[in-house]
Amino acid sequence: MGTDNQTWVSDFILLGLSSDWDAQVSLFVLFLVMYMVTMLGNCLIVLLIRLDSRLHTPMYFFLTNLSLVDVSYATSIVPQLLAHFLAEHKAISLQSCAAQLFFSLALGGIEFVLLAVMAYDRYVAVCDPLRYSAIMHGALCAKLAITSWVSGSINSLMHTTITFQLPMCTNKFIDHIFCEILALIRLACVDTSSNEVTIIVSSIVLLMTPLCLVLLSYIRIISTILKIQSREGRRKAFHTCASHLTVVALCYGMAIFTYIHPSSPSVLQEKLISLFYAILTPMLNPMIYSLRNKEVKGAWKKLLWKFSGLTSKLAT
Template sequence: MRRDNVTWVHEFILMGLSSDRQTQTGLFVLFGAAYLLTLLGNGLILLLIVLDARLHLPMYFFLCNLSLVDICYTSSGVPQMLAHFLLEEKTISFARCGAQHFFSLALGGTEFLLLAAMAYDRYVAVCDPLRYMVVMSPRLCVTLAVISWLVGLVNSAVETAVTMRLPTCGHNVLNHVACETLALVHLACVDITLNRAIIVASSVVVLLVPCCLVSLSYILIVAAILQIHSTQGRRKAFGTCASHLTVVSMSYGMALFTHMQPRTMASAEQDKVLVLFYAVVTPMLNPLIYSLRNKDVKAALSRVLVRSSEVKH
């Protein structure tokens, strides 16, 4: 293929959500508040788990990783989006665009894999409670977390490499709020067969496989709960999974709904909504779900507050 007219751009222009100045100001306030809540909520979860020895358990080790991912994930794109609400020129350099693309993909994939590891943790807690601390040893927990982070990073590195190498023949206007794969691929002026294959493979690795593992874990969990004769015992067993099941349903549900739609039905606006959901909504809601529905977290918060008040007096 002749590549005489193939050129790469030095920066991209992000069209964002709206061109109306008043609307942009309102969006800045809305998403700015959500971003602050995300930092405060996930930061508080991290602080409680570090400070309270009673939370030094496998479940909270994974929750600590999840909160760290949420903080980094939302920080990879939201601050720039907030700045663009206030700026006339909504540009991003090629290097920053590539970095944003890499980190958002890596952290998003890592979150799906961590949720799968947490599902296994809940399976052991319900189906083999007497051996829980033996099975979920510190070594296994660290191994599962490291695998989640490594697979997320490697998967993102591959997809970012094949996406950012695409020439756009001078086209640099992205109809999106961030440097996302589909928006970048749509600008390409060369064959994108390899990119499509990589996107499908990436979806299998970080979405389909973890989703199948989560589903299998909960099938076994439900089967175990149904064998418990007492109503109170069933409620207690289900209570250990309620927070995680809520987060999983929200995260995987939105992702599967989007990926199962025919590409002819998908639109740029849908892609924007999906990105905003994972960058703003999910990281903000995760700490609320785990704190409001978890007695251990609420008890740890009370103990920390009591200790801090005692120190002041």
């Protein structure tokens, strides 16, 4: 194809979920409520950890990072999605599309590495509890968190750069809810097999490698738990990992289904998976850690008790 026909587009049109106005209004209300719950839940988790000194531990340091990632990921996608539900012309500029792709990929990658780091933290807590404080010291926790953020950002920068070097010709209709990498690659008017291979390779490095580390950690954790003599001891040890294990299953499962085999999911499945990551997972994570974690529930009760006492004093 000649270069004269490879016209670079200046903006894109997002086709979204539905063209029916009533459906779009209903979805706007639903996703707005879910987004508000997501923001409130994660911000409260961060605030709770900040205020309660008992939660100033490596586990909750990483949970703070996870909440910040969830809030940022949802914010990179949902506000634009909500605006487009009520807009007649659902356009997004090339620059905004590139920024959205970068942040969504970066934050997704950060979360996968961060979950592996949290699994290592649980491994040390269960398998080597006497040396936990010595191993998981502040400097190591900071380095592990920085590694998560840097690795996800570098991977995203690479994919964003090579994706937007593809000539899109006159294709400007993205059949998706946001500027997602697979949807953008489908617009290119050149062979994109190298891009698809790059996605698979980076998925193995940034998705499967952390997943293998998570599985290895939990194999060791389960082996250690089974050696505990008392039933109460086994229950308590497993309970410390249950919340993290639930989040791991939610996050890694959908990502493997989407990116290890890029041609497998249908367009509708891709949209639903993106909604899952953008809205449902960030909303569920603080709930999972609040409902299944005794320390967090205890901190909530303590904070509410203090708040109610302060309210009573102000009322009198």
